[in-house]
Amino acid sequence: MDDTIRRIAALKKDKNAIILAHTYTRPEVQDIADVVGDSFELAVRAADSAAEIIVLAGVRFMGETAAILTPGRTVLLPVADAGCPLADMITPEQVRQLKAQYPGAAVACYVNSSVEVKALSDVCVTSSSAVRIVRNLPAKQVIFVPDRNLGSWVAEQVPEKDIILHSGFCPVHHKVSPEDVRKVKARHPGAVVLMHPECMKETRAEADHILSTGGMVALVKEKKHERYIVVTESGITHTLRRHDPAAEFIDLSNPTMYCQNMKKITIETILRSLDEGGTAVTVASDIAEKARYALSRMLELNR
Ligand code: SF4
Structure with a gap:
């Protein structure tokens, strides 16, 4: 393991790379990361970083978010198929249907969602910013996707808004x-x-x-x-x-409190992605532009 850690440190220096890790990753992954944080902190730190390569030790939507906020730089996902079942619970078509059903409502989309869903949304939120952002939205009616539990929490905290929930949930x-x-x-x-x-x-x-x-x-x-x-x-x-x-x-010592996708990321997969170029996240420029609007509004409204 020491040799792996040494090689990661050398490659980071050579390639001007930074490692951002989510708090749900393995302890040894967190220990070698430059930043450990929640999805909001990782998004902000990716945008602020001057590194040419960002290794996002997290799941796909986090890599997409970092790629949208850092155009022209390379975002690497150590494990290509580390996804988020919650993000997969809503499709762009479902968002279009909700918008047609509730014209005039703003769409607030949890960052745990695909880039296509973000592109159809008025603003993104994270669990740390959702209450403040929904409160600050000009619209009274808000479609909140995809997590119904986070959405119901927001509805309790912001009773002056009419919140329409989607049915998604984090397993x-x-x-x-x-x-x-x-x-x-x-x-x-x-x-x-x-x-x-x-x-x-x-x-x-x-x-x-x-x-x-x-x-x-x-x-x-x-x-x-x-x-x-x-x-x-x-x-x-x-x-x-x-x-x-x-x-x-x-902790609850409950086997379900374990995100199998986050745990796919190991220090060996980080080394491989730095060494071989790994899976670079790409987002089509028209989709990226629309999703960037929802993400930048998240940063603006989180005040
Ligand atoms: S903990 Fe839940 S919301 Fe977070 S990545 Fe895993 S499945 Fe998705």
Whole structure:
């Protein structure tokens, strides 16, 4: 492993490359990354970076987002078939149908979506920015795609808007039941429950804080608590431990809290993509331009 890490460091230097890793990736992937963050942070850091090559240790929609925000540079996906089942739950045709059904509504699209769906949307959102962005949209009626759980969370926080939900869900978060959380709480009384808004509404009722992964990192950095129950993909416990090594992080020990697509990325696949050029993300320029509008509006409205 040490040799792999040394070769990655040398190739990064030679090729002016940067590695961006999502908080759901394997611990060893996070440890070699230049930036570890949620999808919003990775999108911003990709746009701000001066690197010629961006290795996106994450799933396909993250690579597409980085490619749209960094025209003229190369974005490499270490594993070509690392996709996101949530993103695959909505098609461009379904977005067109919703727009026809609700003329005048704005379309807010979670970044966990294809570039074609983004291109049909008025604005993109991430889990950390969705509430603020939907609140700041001029339209009263908002079509929110594709995650119905995040959408219902936003609807609770922004009651002045009329939110139309799509039926998508993240298989990792959607399967967690209130009972799963209650059992862990019973074993660890007093632990603070952090939960991602992609969990179902009835499960969210068991949380102390509903937060994006970036929000969880920010709260843990404050070092106000000693024990946390973390209800999101298992990879984040590694990220959180780095920010507060003294605290205890308890996950659900539930095999469903494991994103198989994120875990496809290993340091060996990162080395191969840097060494051999890997899978470069390409997006047709007309689609990229429209999707870039929705993404740049996300950055503007997140104030
Ligand atoms: S955790 Fe869920 S939303 Fe995130 S990449 Fe995996 S399947 Fe998609």
